[in-house]
Amino acid sequence: MQKTNATRILDKMGIEYEVLEYDVDEDQLGAEHVAEELGISADMTMKTLVVKGDRSGVFVCCLRGDHEIDMKLLESITGDKNIETVPTSMLLSLTGYVRGGVSPLGMKKSYRILIDSHAISKEKVSMSAGKRGVQIWIKPTDVVKATKGEVKNFSREKH
Incomplete structure (x- = not known):
């Protein structure tokens, strides 16, 4: 397997990890599908969402695959009055990654990274290596x- 920016960073930091590969379905890029392909439950995946606040600008949210962002909680953490997900068309220019392959590690620019407290409850999780x-x-x-992320509570289970 060829190295990605994310795996290079982990190697440099001496952080242990395993690489998991799966077949990509361009129509199914969500965390639930990735979990299914890997034979694990969605609560053992960590998805990365790039968002933009009206006051704080672009930042990154990492949360469990079976959760969604609670915008009211997130706004109270960031001080924003309005937060929106960054359009898919802007992901590559902002992060260096494409939808379905966004990793919180090795982005083009350094962004504030928030990691939901529910996402750190498992012993191990699966997250993107920066490539579909x-x-x-x-x-x-x-x-x-590795991300210097801030652990906060900003998600809820999907309905």
Whole structure:
């Protein structure tokens, strides 16, 4: 497997991880589908969403695959009055990644990274390695360490 920016960063930091690969379905890029392909439950995946606040600008949210952002909670954390998901068309220019392959590690620019407290409850989680079809199996506490992420409570289970 070829290295990605995310795996290079983890290697440099001496953080242990495993690489998991799966077949990509262009029509199914969500965390639930990735979990299904890997044979794990969606609560063992960590998805990365790039959002923009009216006051704080662009930042990154990492949360469990079976959760969704609670915008009211997120707004109270960031001080924004309006937060929107960044359009897919802007992901590559902002992060260097495409939808279905966004990793909180190795982005083009340094953004504030918020990691939902529910996402760190598992011993290990699967997150994007920065390329569609490639995931990293890692301790969520190591994700916090590697990204210098802030652990906050901003998600709820999907209905």
